[in-house]
Amino acid sequence: MNKITKNSDGSLNVPDCPVIPFIEGDGIGPDIWNATRQILDDAVEKAYEGKKEIDWLELDVGEKGFEKTGEWLSDKALQTIKEYIVAIKGPLTTPVGEGIRSLNVTIRQKLDLYSCVRPVKYIDPVPSPMKAPEKINMVVFRENTEDVYAGIEYASGSKESESIIAFLKETTGANLTAPAGIGIKPMSEVNTKRLVVAAIQYAIDNGLDSVTLMHKGNIMKFTEGFFRNWGYEVAREKFADKTITEDELYEKYEGKQPEGKVVIKDRIADMLFQQVLLRPDEYGVIACPNLNGDYISDALAAQVGGLGMAPGANIGDECAVFEATHGTAPKYAGLDKVNPSSLILSGAMMLDYMGWNEAAALIRNALQATVKAGTVTYDLARQIEGAKEVKCSEFAGHIIEKMG
Secondary structure, eight states: OOOOEEOTTSOEEOOSSOEEEEEOOSTTHHHHHHHHHHHHHHHHHHHTTTSOOOEEEEOOOTHHHHHHHSOSSOHHHHHHHHHHSEEEEOOOOOOSSSSSOOHHHHHHHHTTOOEEEEEEEOOTTOOOSSSOGGGOEEEEEEEOSSGGGGOOEEOTTOHHHHHHHHHHHHHHOOOOOSSOOEEOOOOOHHHHHHHHHHHHHHHHHTTOOEEEEEEOTTTSTTTHHHHHHHHHHHHHHHHTTTEEEHHHHHHTTTTOOOTTOEEEEEEEHHHHHHHHHHOGGGOSEEEEOHHHHHHHHHHHHHHTTOGGGOEEEEEOSSOEEEEEOSOOOGGGTTSSOSOOHHHHHHHHHHHHHTTOHHHHHHHHHHHHHHHHTTEEOHHHHTTSTTOEEOOHHHHHHHHHHHHO
16 A cells, blocks of 8 residues: 655655545534545646545444444544554544543654644635734644643542642642542643644745734733743744744834744733734744633634634654545435535645645635635534525535536
C-alpha cells in the first residue's frame, strides 16, 4: 500500500494513490462522511484528470469500534493513524459527566497532536449576526495537550482532593473550602513554544500579518501569564528576522508594518472576545492555551454561520487528523439532513496539507458557489430568504456539479 511519508524537515512525500485512514464517526457521522468522501474523490479526480486518487482505509473507532471489539479507541487504530501520517474523522460521541473521557481529546493526546488549527472565514451569503462578517478571516492555533484538558481532576470529597486541599493549606496557607472538586492546570514551556512556533510559521507561509497570544495572564500569572512570555521568547529565538512586537511596530516603525514582518502581540482573553467582534480585521492568527482556544474558535464560528461551517485539524510533528468540529447530533442520525460543510472544508484542509492545493481550491469554490446559489441544508435554508432546502447527500451532489 502507498503510504505518505515525512522527510527530516517535516515536509511530506505524497504518492499519487496514498492510503488515508478515516473514522466515519457516530450519530450523523455516516451521513456527513458519505457526502464528504464523494466530494473529495471527485475533486481529486477532476483536478488531476484521474492521475491521482485516495485509497481509503476505515478505522473502527467510537460506537462502531465498541460494538465490534469492545474498545472505543484501540491502540491499533492509533498506530494506524501514526503509520499513515494523515487521517480524517467525523464526530465521535462521549458521555457527559461520567464514563469514558472524550475520544477527541484522547486521540489528540495519545498522538501528540499539539496544534488544533481552526480557520474561520466567512462564506457569502451564510447568515451571520455580524454587520460585516466578510472581515472575519482568522486562524486559531489552540494548544491541544495541556491546560485543564490534561484531565487531572479529583471529585469533591475524594481522598485525592482532600489530601491536595490539606497539602495546600499546610504548605501555602491557601484557604480552600472543603469538600471541593480539584483540577490541575499544567502549562509547560516546551509545549507552549512548539504551538507558537507552528502559529508563527503558518502566518509567514500564508501571508498573514499578525500572531496574537491570547491569555488570562493578569489572573493566572504562572500558567497563562507564562504562555504569553514564552510566546514572545520563542518569536525572538526562532523568528527574529521575520517578526516584530507590537511595541516595536509603534516605537521603531511609527505604526507602519514593514513588508515581510509578522507582528507578535498579546491580548487578555476576555478583551479579545470583544475585539474579534468589533475589530475582526485586526487579527490574523490567534495562538492560545487549550481552554481559551476551545471557546474562541466556537465563538468565531458563530460569527460566520456556526460550527456546521467550521473546519478543523489536529496536527503534530508525526501525523495529522482532520475533523468535523461539531458534535454527533444523534437525533438527526441517518436522516440525511445535516450540513456536511464542516467535514467537507476539513477535507479541503487535508488536501492542502498534502500539497494537493488544486483539488482543495475546487472544493472551496464549488461549496461557495452552491451556497451562493441558495441550495443549502435545513440549518441554512431556514435563515436564507428564497433558499432551496436539500438533503445532506443532495447538497454534496450540487457541490460536485459545480466542480464540473
